[in-house]
Amino acid sequence: MRIARFTTGEDPQFGIVTGEVDQFGQPAEDSVVVALAGDPFYVGLKVLEQEHRLADVRLLSPIIPRSKIVGIGRNYAAHAAEMGTDVPEEPLMFLKPNTTVIGPGDPIFYPPQSSNVHYEGELAVVIGRICRDVPPEQATDVIFGYTVANDVTARDLQRKDVQFTRGKGFDSFCPLGPWIETDLDPQAFADGRQVQTFLNGDVVQDGSTADMIFDVPSLVAYVSSVMTLLPGDVILTGTPEGVGPMQVGDEVEVSIAGIGSLTNKVAQR
Numbered sequence: 421m422r423i424a425r426f427t428t429g430e431d432p433q434f435g436i437v438t439g440e441v442d443q444f445g446q447p448a449e450d451s452v453v454v455a456l457a458g459d460p461f462y463v464g465l466k467v468l469e470q471e472h473r474l475a476d477v478r479l480l481s482p483i484i485p486r487s488k489i490v491g492i493g494r495n496y497a498a499h500a501a502e503m504g505t506d507v508p509e510e511p512l513m514f515l516k517p518n519t520t521v522i523g524p525g526d527p528i529f530y531p532p533q534s535s536n537v538h539y540e541g542e543l544a545v546v547i548g549r550i551c552r553d554v555p556p557e558q559a560t561d562v563i564f565g566y567t568v569a570n571d572v573t574a575r576d577l578q579r580k581d582v583q584f585t586r587g588k589g590f591d592s593f594c595p596l597g598p599w600i601e602t603d604l605d606p607q608a609f610a611d612g613r614q615v616q617t618f619l620n621g622d623v624v625q626d627g628s629t630a631d632m633i634f635d636v637p638s639l640v641a642y643v644s645s646v647m648t649l650l651p652g653d654v655i656l657t658g659t660p661e662g663v664g665p666m667q668v669g670d671e672v673e674v675s676i677a678g679i680g681s682l683t684n685k686v687a688q689r
């Protein structure tokens with residue numbers, strides 16, 4: 421099932437997106453959004469007798485985390501190598517504030533403090549319930565679903581500061597969407613799902629989730645051994661190789677097989 425957040429010009433609502441999604445993550449033309457009452461993270465799925473054509477609504481970020489986005493650094497060996505670093509012995513955690521989140525089609529604002537802003541296409545795990553010290557074999561129980569993320573990073577500031585907070589913390593630096601796919605097993609990612617990033621239509625990242633050093637259940641276990649996770653919290657699972665700069669006016673698309681495709685443009689702040 422695909423859970424989206426959308427607006428028709430009125431207050432944002434959650435909804436279920438029906439119809440097929442093709443191999444490029446594009447929904448069928450006849451897809452509709454069936455509206456839900458309230459917030460499914462808290463009240464479950466209460467389906468309303470109200471639907472819209474997907475083409476007639478504006479999709480929003482499928483979740484605004486109430487507490488945190490936990491990023492994982494260097495979780496693909498080839499990306500660690502291109503950064504000139506070793507693979508970490510344990511997952512490398514950092515936080516992005518929830519004010520970084522934007523939705524499909526929203527602009528990524530290029531901050532004046534940086535001259536080297538990179539895309540990082542990533543699988544995002546969305547947590548469904550409050551949890552702590554989750555064993556890897558129970559990770560599925562606390563995962564609401566998966567979405568597509570772009571862990572936008574001001575690479576020059578990340579290197580200069582050592583700490584990641586500024587380089588990864590600017591407003592608009594965490595596009596999420598287009599919806600949350602709830603029906604995938606974490607094993608699907610261990611078996612390999614294609615993660616691709618396109619810059620102005622050209623493939624710039626083409627990785628497989630099978631190449632993650634720490635898999636999804638391990639990451640949920642590791643993060644939850646440090647901090648309590650709340651419904652709607654997001655874990656970014658790291659980016660494959662091929663990161664690179666974006667310029668104002670560029671269009672960046674991240675696509676994950678079986679989930680969907682997320683497109684944003686870069687704008688001057």
Ligand code: MG
Pocket residue numbers: 491492493540542571656658659
């Ligand atoms: Mg990243």
